[in-house]
Amino acid sequence: MAYKITDECISCGACEPECPVQAISEGETSYKIDPKKCIECVGHFDSSRCAEVCPVGAPVPDPAHPRK
Numbered sequence: 001m002a003y004k005i006t007d008e009c010i011s012c013g014a015c016e017p018e019c020p021v022q023a024i025s026e027g028e029t030s031y032k033i034d035p036k037k038c039i040e041c042v043g044h045f046d047s048s049r050c051a052e053v054c055p056v057g058a059p060v061p062d063p064a065h066p067r068k
Helices: 049-053
Strands: 003-005 024-026 031-033 059-061
Touching: 003 049, 049 059
Parallel strands: none
Antiparallel strands: 003 031, 003 059, 024 031
């Protein structure tokens, strides 16, 4: 399932360079994840890097976008 970034995001930018498929970008008020690009880091890392590096836990699984 793709990840999404919640309103907890503090726009620190820690997550963006960690994404192996460039699914994370800076929005107007916080970072966002393109669910069509997000692969949960499968094949690159053992777990989702954005969630690991986020100091406030803003990236979370998005049940509205399950993996295909």
